[in-house]
Amino acid sequence: xxxxxxxxxxxxxxxxxxxxxxxxxxxxxxxxxxxxxxxxxxxxxxxxxxxxxxxxxxxxxxxxxxxxxxxxxxxxxxxxxxxxxxxxxxxxxxxxxxxxxxxxxxxxxxxxxxxxxxxxxxxxxxxxxxxxxxxxxxxxxxxxxxxxxxxxxxxxxxxxxxxxxxxxxxxxxxxxxxxxxxxxxxxxxxxxxxxxxxxxxxxxxxxxxxxxxxxxxxxxxxxxxxxxxxxxxxxxxxxxxxxxxxxxxxxxxxxxxxxxxxxxxxxxxxxxxxxxxxxxxxxxxxxxxxxxxxxxxxxxxxxxxxxxxxxxxxxxxxxxxxxxxxxxxxxxxxxxxxxx
Amino acid sequence: xxxxxxxxxxxxxxxxxxxxxxxxxxxxxxxxxxxxxxxxxxxxxxxxxxxxxxxxxxxxxxxxxxxxxxxxxxxxxxxxxxxxxxxxxxxxxxxxxxxxxxxxxxxxxxxxxxxxxxxxxxxxxxxxxxxxxxxxxxxxxxxxxxxxxxxxxxxxxxxxxxxxxxxxxxxxxxxxxxxxxxxxxxxxxxxxxxxxxxxxxxxxxxxxxxxxxxxxxxxxxxxxxxxxxxxxxxxxxxxxxxxxxxxxxxxxxxxxxxxxxxxxxxxxxxxxxxxxxxxxxxxxxxxxxxxxxxxxxxxxxxxxxxxxxxxxxxxxxxxxxxxxxxxxxxxxxxxxxxxx
Numbered sequence: 001x002x003x004x005x006x007x008x009x010x011x012x013x014x015x016x017x018x019x020x021x022x023x024x025x026x027x028x029x030x031x032x033x034x035x036x037x038x039x040x041x042x043x044x045x046x047x048x049x050x051x052x053x054x055x056x057x058x059x060x061x062x063x064x065x066x067x068x069x070x071x072x073x074x075x076x077x078x079x080x081x082x083x084x085x086x087x088x089x090x091x092x093x094x095x096x097x098x099x100x101x102x103x104x105x106x107x108x109x110x111x112x113x114x115x116x117x118x119x120x121x122x123x124x125x126x127x128x129x130x131x132x133x134x135x136x137x138x139x140x141x142x143x144x145x146x147x148x149x150x151x152x153x154x155x156x157x158x159x160x161x162x163x164x165x166x167x168x169x170x171x172x173x174x175x176x177x178x179x180x181x182x183x184x185x186x187x188x189x190x191x192x193x194x195x196x197x198x199x200x201x202x203x204x205x206x207x208x209x210x211x212x213x214x215x216x217x218x219x220x221x222x223x224x225x226x227x228x229x230x231x232x233x234x235x236x237x238x239x240x241x242x243x244x245x246x247x248x249x250x251x252x253x254x255x256x257x258x259x260x261x262x263x264x265x266x267x268x269x270x271x272x273x274x275x276x277x278x279x280x281x282x283x284x285x286x287x288x289x290x291x292x293x294x295x296x297x298x299x300x301x302x303x304x305x306x307x308x309x310x311x312x313x314x315x316x317x318x319x320x321x322x323x324x325x326x327x328x329x330x331x332x333x334x335x336x337x338x339x340x
Numbered sequence: 341x342x343x344x345x346x347x348x349x350x351x352x353x354x355x356x357x358x359x360x361x362x363x364x365x366x367x368x369x370x371x372x373x374x375x376x377x378x379x380x381x382x383x384x385x386x387x388x389x390x391x392x393x394x395x396x397x398x399x400x401x402x403x404x405x406x407x408x409x410x411x412x413x414x415x416x417x418x419x420x421x422x423x424x425x426x427x428x429x430x431x432x433x434x435x436x437x438x439x440x441x442x443x444x445x446x447x448x449x450x451x452x453x454x455x456x457x458x459x460x461x462x463x464x465x466x467x468x469x470x471x472x473x474x475x476x477x478x479x480x481x482x483x484x485x486x487x488x489x490x491x492x493x494x495x496x497x498x499x500x501x502x503x504x505x506x507x508x509x510x511x512x513x514x515x516x517x518x519x520x521x522x523x524x525x526x527x528x529x530x531x532x533x534x535x536x537x538x539x540x541x542x543x544x545x546x547x548x549x550x551x552x553x554x555x556x557x558x559x560x561x562x563x564x565x566x567x568x569x570x571x572x573x574x575x576x577x578x579x580x581x582x583x584x585x586x587x588x589x590x591x592x593x594x595x596x597x598x599x600x601x602x603x604x605x606x607x608x609x610x611x612x613x614x615x616x617x618x619x620x621x622x623x624x625x626x627x628x629x630x631x632x633x634x635x636x637x638x639x640x641x642x643x644x645x646x647x648x649x650x651x652x653x654x655x656x657x658x659x660x661x662x663x664x665x666x667x668x669x670x671x672x673x674x675x676x677x678x679x680x
Contacts (some may be wrong), residue, residue, distance in 0.1 A: 099620055
């Protein structure tokens, strides 16, 4: 089968590799219907995150089950399924508490690589959620979005305690930030401020429910949020970038007692604890427990109540993965979908 | 009147200064019945926190109201009152949300100095809570504890979401850590692990409800907590020290999805965001909103359901404040009460 490999920074290509097969009796093998490039894939692509030789890429996927192991009981061949970037058993104490991305038996899908024609999915019963029937083609991008960016934005909004009566600010206008706007809307937030300086992303943010756009960043951005909230700051702020600047902007934009949901994957960011101490915010985040939200998200998509697939503004065949990485890296695309 | 002044590191003494008077119409002046030395007073005493010339000291106090300003409506002369280390209006949006220590009109009592015979209390109606009647002498230490260490430990336990069915660990065996043990007990925690290597503090922790003592620190301490919790970590961890080591120990002792309440006042501590990201804990803390808890804490003390005054293992006349600082600095005393 064909699959995407990153060999070194800027050096990504599609190669022939062995078809995946059942290794553990709890595995499934799926034929990937759609996959995509994640903002986090750009970290090793840019050389910020070191890789050790050629690495299979990708951790977002929807597809059709081809084969299951002997111990798989609920997932069946022929089902159309959505998974997320951690395989999880969905039965351990951590999963049951709502944190499948920290499952005691978790497997990071990025080490398997789903930017490919087929993929082995460990812990299939725990990891995969089947759609009611094979989806119409126009729902596939939204289902794929649920696999990571929607689930991550949703977690950010939940971690930030977005809800009725709340003013929510979103730092970061990538696919995750935009999905966080959508999540805040669905969670009933009163006012949703998207922080963005790109017209196309501002437009999508508005479409997803943003009531206000703030183009300023850093201290000016914080000052604008304070101005809009009687000097107090937002109740809920979602951080969807992963830099010291964005974390600081998020914390300073939040009122005392408010909530910061941080889902941007940080690299070498040191946060001064004194700032956090006096800010008196609630801070929660990390790798999103997407599996927790999948049944609800799939239902919303299935009923056409949300259309997160709009974050995909570039669709390419898998063979053109290199162009997909380039387009996202150069910010010519918000998010690129790949069809295997 | 007599009052404590810190002139330079290690140089603390009692001097004669002007009696306080009503400055704002919302002020009260109290005759201090009891005050004490805080762990945070030791930061400037040790020279870790810089001071600018002679500074009045102290922010914990109980006393009798002598005089009130024209706009004070609920607090009356003759009442015995408990306040906390921030004066707050108790009416602004932040106060009403439960965060009086970030009140938009807050005044830091440490800038006024309550290690003295009398003290001006700004925003008296918002700040002070009166006892039902003048307390018997044996309740005074516990009421004084409510002013800071009990309220702070209580906030740590609430921020850590301590409650029924939870395993709670407490990092730090100072007065705040011990009060956090007491709070976790009252909040109904199932198992409470005090991390301490001092016999006298272990004994008081047990008396306050600790079910287990862990003497190991750092990585060994974390390993012990994991051992006790099926490898997962505690549900709730209270950090009551304020160093990188204690923050790290607290975060690593907490299971994914669990809660860290941090109330140790940190100085120059930088927290790696990646660690926080992958730990997937809830982090909340800061200067405790003691005023939120005062009515409940005073009632518990008044009904003799809790006895947090036991943290005071040294009582000295105000004139011997220097010895009180020395005893706490050398860890000969957990906490020193001063009688003006």
